[in-house]
Amino acid sequence: MSETISPKYTFVKEGVFYFSRRIPKELCRYYSSSRIAFSLRTHSANVAATRARRAADQLDEYWFHLRSQDTELPGKHMLRRGAANYAVTPVVLNETSAASVLLSEAVEIYLTQKGQGRPVTFHRGAQRACGYVIDACGDKHLEVYTKADANRFRDALIARGLAGSSLTRIFGTVRAVTNFAASEQGLSLHNPFSGVYYDRSAGVSGRKPLPREAIVSVQAKCRELDDDLRWLVALVSDTGMRLAEAAGLGKEDFMCADDGSLSVRVRHHPWRRLKTQDSERDVPLEGHARWAAQRILKEAGSSQFAFPRYNKSDTTNANAASAALNKWIKELVPEGYTMHGFRHSMRDRLRAVECPADVVDQIGGWRTDGVGHSYGSGYPLAVLRKWMKQVT
Known part of the structure; x- marks a missing residue:
């Protein structure tokens, strides 16, 4: 044809x-x-x-x-008297x-x-x-x-x-x-697509936290190459931010306090939405993340974005960032590890210094269960910074 x-x-x-x-x-x-x-x-x-x-x-x-x-109805005239009131009704499938x-x-x-x-x-x-x-x-x-x-x-x-x-x-x-x-x-619907059985674990490979030695190796290479791609990797490596969150940052999202400390505000932007409501947060910048932020802010240019190469259209191209950076770190980390492993690693690193679970959740933008955690505005930045200093 x-x-x-x-x-x-x-x-x-x-x-x-x-x-x-x-x-x-x-x-x-x-x-x-x-x-x-x-x-x-x-x-x-x-x-x-x-x-x-x-x-x-x-x-x-x-x-x-x-x-x-x-x-x-065929043969309706042959029904016994009164039977037509209850016995036979044309069957309509899928009405x-x-x-x-x-x-x-x-x-x-x-x-x-x-x-x-x-x-x-x-x-x-x-x-x-x-x-x-x-x-x-x-x-x-x-x-x-x-x-x-x-x-x-x-x-x-x-x-x-x-x-x-x-x-x-x-x-x-x-x-x-x-x-x-x-x-x-206004339809009454019993949704047949609910409760369908299938193996939810089939073909799923868990995302593993990067080993400490691999993190050190990647961070050292970032300092050596010192370009915008490596700033993005370094920023993620010592904050645990999602790659899309970091790639969509604006320069105005970086905040410098009177004492010289740096932090970044993860918030919704027209060009980059956040995954959940709990994802909106302030994250202290220490270690290699602080170095990356300093390099970003020092970089001359008129763009409002921290990473202009991934913000050339109406939306942040996080997929392009993921493809490029995963390809780069592949030579530096064990097989099967990806950029998302930095996020898993940050949770383990905070656990290792006995950081309280709700502090960990606030740093990473994870949801904390329990009604009580919805009250108040969370831990002050100084408390979060104290724990971040211990792991960077």
């Missing part, structure tokens, strides 16, 4: 094939629009033809059941309400309401996760999906070779989309 010819029930927009089919007039009362249209998530005409045919077959089957509601929405429509509802101001990765994640469902089970009305569909979806993800952690993230996104859209439309 030629890639330039659109298969039946499809059209092409910006190179992507879309399914489009007009709803029969007699069934329009069941829908909020006169046409069903959604992305087939492919650039291939062959793949589009297969998916469009499958979607068309599903619609034909469903429309048959809708039409059955308006059809006189939907007037407020029902297709999964593809649910994604749009979800992103329109909850996607405001969210990064492009948020939108892509929702579209990708629900696209996997549509590929495996079809684009159905929300209340039509069954546990068998959810299990089929799970099996399709496993067949893709995805790790248990990826399945958890994808299922979580699908549940969020379907629950939110159902709530917005």
